[in-house]
Amino acid sequence: MTDHTHTTAINGATGAPLWLLAELTYRCPLQCAYCSNPLDFAAVKEELSTEEWMDVLAQARAMGAVQMGFSGGEPLVRQDLETLVAEARRLGFYTNLITSGLGLDEARIEALHAAGLDHIQISLQASDPDVAAAVAGSPKAHAKKLAMARAVKAAGYPMVLNVVLHRHNIDRIDDIIALCDELGADAVELANCQMYGWAHLNREGLLPSHEQLKAAEATTARWRERLTERGRDMRLLFVVPDYYAERPKACMGGWGAIFMTVAPDGAVLPCHSARMLPMSFPNVRERGLHEIWYDSEAFNRYRGDGWMREPCRSCDERHKDVGGCRCQAYLLTGDATATDPVCSLSPDHHLIEAARRQAEHGERPMAGLTLRNVHESRIFCRA
Ligand code: SF4
Ligand code: FES
Numbered sequence: 001m002t003d004h005t006h007t008t009a010i011n012g013a014t015g016a017p018l019w020l021l022a023e024l025t026y027r028c029p030l031q032c033a034y035c036s037n038p039l040d041f042a043a044v045k046e047e048l049s050t051e052e053w054m055d056v057l058a059q060a061r062a063m064g065a066v067q068m069g070f071s072g073g074e075p076l077v078r079q080d081l082e083t084l085v086a087e088a089r090r091l092g093f094y095t096n097l098i099t100s101g102l103g104l105d106e107a108r109i110e111a112l113h114a115a116g117l118d119h120i121q122i123s124l125q126a127s128d129p130d131v132a133a134a135v136a137g138s139p140k141a142h143a144k145k146l147a148m149a150r151a152v153k154a155a156g157y158p159m160v161l162n163v164v165l166h167r168h169n170i171d172r173i174d175d176i177i178a179l180c181d182e183l184g185a186d187a188v189e190l191a192n193c194q195m196y197g198w199a200h201l202n203r204e205g206l207l208p209s210h211e212q213l214k215a216a217e218a219t220t221a222r223w224r225e226r227l228t229e230r231g232r233d234m235r236l237l238f239v240v241p242d243y244y245a246e247r248p249k250a251c252m253g254g255w256g257a258i259f260m261t262v263a264p265d266g267a268v269l270p271c272h273s274a275r276m277l278p279m280s281f282p283n284v285r286e287r288g289l290h291e292i293w294y295d296s297e298a299f300n301r302y303r304g305d306g307w308m309r310e311p312c313r314s315c316d317e318r319h320k321d322v323g324g325c326r327c328q329a330y331l332l333t334g335d336a337t338a339t340d341p342v343c344s345l346s347p348d349h350h351l352i353e354a355a356r357r358q359a360e361h362g363e364r365p366m367a368g369l370t371l372r373n374v375h376e377s378r379i380f381c382r383a
């Protein structure tokens with residue numbers, strides 16, 4: 001019997017995972033320059049089979065997980081998506097599909113509905129086709145997304161739209177919200193780009209200036225008032241970028257606390273970005289999820305607060321924000337045990353301030369963004 005006392009989480013013994021994110025595939029018809037997939041995703045060849053995914057779902061549910069997200073890449077690329085959704089529902093999960101809308105049509109919406117899918121979130125890149133095409137590397141995607149958003153709404157799903165904001169679309173937030181309103185959205189996530197994966201690679205070209213951010217927040221606030229006046233129930237969630245915060249987010253609710261990601265090849269991760277950290281992660285092809293969650297070195301490494309260094313170690317806020325994000329700490333400092341530099345108490349906070357200053361100046365043509373595709377990814381596979 002393994003001693004779990006060393007895995008003590010913040011409030012006591014390690015609890016069960018509540019969330020399972022199934023990244024079904026890294027394949028995707030789009031090439032978004034802010035994708036959070038790993039830079040070397042092209043190295044991942046052998047996706048889990050339908051049967052292997054079924055087994056993952058059953059194991060996670062038996063451990064107590066209740067929420068499921070199907071994502072990717074583009075999860076609709078997998079022709080067994082409907083089968084997996086049906087199995088997840090049968091097991092008792094609440095199921096979410098996180099999609100670009102490409103690969104969807106009326107027949108698949110109907111099939112997903114029949115399979116019991118609870119919730120669909122479609123991403124939009126922009127309000128106008130040109131910006132959308134440039135950032136996603138696809139001239140036709142925008143029109144298709146709009147059509148699918150309408151179809152999802154018509155099928156009776158609550159319409160949740162997700163728009164990643166960055167310096168090339170944030171000034172059009174008024175048009176973006178108007179478009180979401182016109183599409184009949186019930187909720188809109190205005191998610192400022194967080195700097196992981198391809199977004200981190202393109203950070204200079206994506207990070208908005210403080211002025212842009214403030215203007216966008218003010219526009220969103222005005223929209224909230226207008227929507228209330230009209231009696232229109234469309235929730236607007238504005239997610240501030242880490243780079244303009246003074247305290248970090250409690251990433252994933254803490255490492256190995258409630259959230260588990262299974263990558264397309266079966267690697268099990270505490271978050272969707274972790275596989276770029278200099279450590280190895282267990283795989284469901286070799287070990288059971290229960291053992292991975294409770295006993296693996298990877299899931300225990302940053303659990304609780306025992307791993308923290310100063311200033312987090314003696315900080316009163318350490319149980320609130322868990323020292324921030326391990327992936328961001330590593331991406332910015334090369335040390336995953338460092339305090340997240342987003343925190344103004346971090347000795348590395350100057351890195352964030354420098355990025356903010358850089359965002360105040362200069363033209364950043366969209367053509368300078370590196371698009372996320374297999375060709376570019378192979379460069380990182382060789383590196
Ligand atoms: Fe959070 Fe660490 Fe900053 Fe304290 S020093 S607020 S624990 S990140
Ligand atoms: Fe990996 Fe925050 S994204 S710990």
